Amino acid sequence: MxxxxxxxxxxxxxxxxxxxxxxxxxxxxxxxxxxxxxxxxxxxxxxxxxxxxxxxxxxxxxxxxxxxxxxxxxxxxxxxxxxxxxxxxxxxxxxxxxxxxxxxxxxxxxxxxxxxxxxxxxxxxxxxxxxxxxxxxxxxxxxxxxxxxxxxxxxxxxxxxxxxxxxxxxxxxxxxxxxxxxxxxxxxxxxxxxNDEEFPELLTLTYEKVQTMRYGENPHQKGVFYKEVGNIPASLINAKQLHGKALSYNNINDTNGAIEALKEFDEPTVVAVKHANPCGVGTASTIYDAYKKAYDGDPISIFGGIIVANREIDAETAAEINKIFVEIVVAPSYTEEALDILFKKKNIRVLELGDINTKTPKGTWDMKKVYGGLLVQDFDTELLPAMEDLEVVTDKKPTDREMEDLIFAWKVVKHTKSNAIVIAKDNATLGVGPGQTNRIWAAEQAIDRSGDKVKGAVMASDAFFPFPDCVEAAAKAGITAIIQPGGSIRDDQSIEACNKYGIAMIFTGMRHFKH
The missing domain is CATH 3.40.50.1380 (Methylglyoxal synthase-like domain)
Structure with missing residues (x-):
């Protein structure tokens, strides 16, 4: 037939x-x-x-x-x-x-x-x-x-x-x-x-496979990279890889976190990330000076990390990057001389993301898979409710210089795993204490990493201080101002400690847990 x-x-x-x-x-x-x-x-x-x-x-x-x-x-x-x-x-x-x-x-x-x-x-x-x-x-x-x-x-x-x-x-x-x-x-x-509902009753997601990984988070795990349909601005999925082997599962996760942190800043900025946490951030008038600030903040942590920049990387900056072991560099563009320098290192991955400065739009969803389900929330695109709503709760008010550093540190702590403390001065991180089981350990870690530069620096916390112990540790180190959400039933104890040691404290009324 x-x-x-x-x-x-x-x-x-x-x-x-x-x-x-x-x-x-x-x-x-x-x-x-x-x-x-x-x-x-x-x-x-x-x-x-x-x-x-x-x-x-x-x-x-x-x-x-x-x-x-x-x-x-x-x-x-x-x-x-x-x-x-x-x-x-x-x-x-x-x-x-x-x-x-x-x-x-x-x-x-x-x-x-x-x-x-x-x-x-x-x-x-x-x-x-x-x-x-x-x-x-x-x-x-x-x-x-x-x-x-x-x-x-x-x-x-x-x-x-x-x-x-x-x-x-x-x-x-x-x-x-x-x-x-x-x-x-x-x-x-x-x-x-x-649909007038923010989140639908039935959620159907569809993604397209981009890359099969050599392995997942660990060598015994399989891993695959999928992308959303459409043009997602300032997404790693759109980056053009210019040099080096393919990104791994962990590379993609960590680099994504670095790019999201970078989006907080408009001025020339370099963000270094290690294990999904900022380990060095600096802003300056040039990308070279921003890199030097980020690197000087915590040089040991940056070793083996990821560098992202929101301005073109020039030869001078590339030469500095090549002095240490860096896994990945991402920037909107590079000079030819910079690429010649970076390409001399075989194992470095060099990526170009032209729209890296584009902010993540409101309405974007943040999703986390849990066994048997999916957690979905709005992406955390906010930084502060409004500058005028910041509350100075201590006798001492922060100086203009301190205020600038407090906002800088607040941007960094937002992208640091909880419990998190960030110490900063002159638009550069000095020490980052991420992912501790209590806040005083995070504070002590950040202070220890700050070294001798900690005196005159400021401290940011991603959540309130339940006890005055963080204030006491800050005072002992020479920190002059603190920014934190507030909202603890023991806020009066922290305020009292700040007044005792002459530290300015600001409550934001907004927290940024990151787990």
Missing amino acids: KRRAIISVSDKTGIVEFARRLSSFDVEIVSTGGTAKVLQEAGVSVTNVSDITGFPECLDGRVKTLHPNIHAGILAMRQNSEHMKQLGELDITPVDFVIINLYPFKETILKDGVKLEEAIENIDIGGPSMLRAAAKNYQDVTVLIDPNDYEKVLDELEENGEVKRETKFYLAAKVFEHTAHYDALIANYLSKQV
């Missing part, structure tokens, strides 16, 4: 040669609209789908294949005698191959200025219906959505006269992944147009 294939593709890559070779296996090609025209012009014999349905395409092509003559031919189970008997009675020919890729909905919604009406018209109806039907009946129907699979199917037909069952099953699974992705794109796009 002559076999039948339905071909309707928006991506016509390789379709002419595929259809021509498929015809050579005594397969009748049935097609629609633009695909039929392309095949006919190439000399491939084509039966129009309307000749099968006995009904013309209508409604501007919205209805072409939604017909029993098509779907019964796809869904009939060959081993079911009743199915085959009914096909005979209804004079319906079985369909053995379905080759379809869908209207370009993703490409449409990613275009600048796309209107809702255009997006709607690029929602495929008949295509997904045929694909799902064919995938459901995989044991009898070979279904293809990806031109990369054409050759495998043709080779098996050449060798065996038919497609292997395991290949059909693989292709069917691929179809359901594809249609789920397609439907998720549509659902998410439409929800953004009309």
